[in-house]
Amino acid sequence: MNTELSPKAAEIIAHTRSLLEAGSYNSFSYADISARVHISKASIHHHFPSKAELVRVVVARYRIEARAGMAVLNQQLADPLDALKAYVNYWSKCIKDGTSSFCICALLAAEMPTIPEEVAAEVQGHFEDLSTWLTSIFAKGVAEGKFHLKDSPAIEARGFMASVHGAMLAARGFGDPQAFETLAQLSINRLTLAN
């Protein structure tokens, strides 16, 4: 599979991702992308035959980026707590500086019953990628005696993931971007401090 993209295709993907991030699958149109990329709607169709395919590619590339990020954390941070802190800090920074304000897979997961199948499959794939990685980190933390968990690493990892996604939702729901960091930090603190 070729992952190389023409500059315009890359631009289309970048803008689609940020439009998606702001709302939902149905909250933006080819006209919106057209206006931002300065290209006709027909030209977008030349690069991506349909909206479902465009969004599918956006999510597929998002997954590649995410997996690469997890691999980097695995390589650079031997300590499982440091890895989780780095993961959370990545999002804190993105939300703070406006790089990105929400995980597009979390957004799309919310509207799963109404999005095209091929997009839904990629979204579920990301949920599995992320929970698998978090499970391995949690298992490591337990094995090294660093984490004190009440349930299995797999369940705790999914719970952690849910808390992080919920923190993003809270930041938007309360209209307070800072809420993400505050709540994500809480999930981090719970891992080691015995009470």
Add this chain to the structure above:
Amino acid sequence: MNTELSPKAAEIIAHTRSLLEAGSYNSFSYADISARVHISKASIHHHFPSKAELVRVVVARYRIEARAGMAVLNQQLADPLDALKAYVNYWSKCIKDGTSSFCICALLAAEMPTIPEEVAAEVQGHFEDLSTWLTSIFAKGVAEGKFHLKDSPAIEARGFMASVHGAMLAARGFGDPQAFETLAQLSINRLTLAN
């Protein structure tokens, strides 16, 4: 303010809520409601002048229901842990029997930047209602020596709320409705068990 509704208006609201629940603000149209309620699109406009107003009313009534639910829990369950368990069980049951599969305010919060202002204000109102109630329950749990928290009741309450919303997201993301109960239970267990 009159909260009485004609039967058709009530039907319109009920179907709008379930359509909203499945996806997003932009994932359904007046035509969808029209087909379900067996009424013309123009008649929907007679009851609710605009889509923004219709959804605003749906959310406003959802908030009334939610506040009534919290009041009932306050009256019937003196123990704060029982109250939280009842709150979580309410959603577990709804998700299991198909009554409701997602909090519409959590759904709308995800797409906050793209929904009409008046709807966003109601959504934020619900986030505040719910976190205020949860904070009072958490404070009670601490005062009675039943909960062992690492942070303030206000922060822990928001963290709990985020976990519950994240659990709903996980159920959809993994395509596994059971995931909600599993993850929500985890949040409940954390409140009392010392580790």
Add this chain to the structure above:
DNA sequence: GTGTTTTAATCTACTAGTAGGTAGATTAAC
């Protein structure tokens, strides 16, 4: 109580605008 007037609820028919997508020609690159 009957006749009259309002009001609410519904309809068909329509509007302007937008959705995603296509046809076919033109231009630029290799």
Add this chain to the structure above:
DNA sequence: GTTAATCTACCTACTAGTAGATTAAAACAC
């Protein structure tokens, strides 16, 4: 001279919303 990228012009279906007529039930007058 083929291929990729772009354009204008267009299509059909659908979007929220409106106009104006019709029906049926209340509300009021006498």
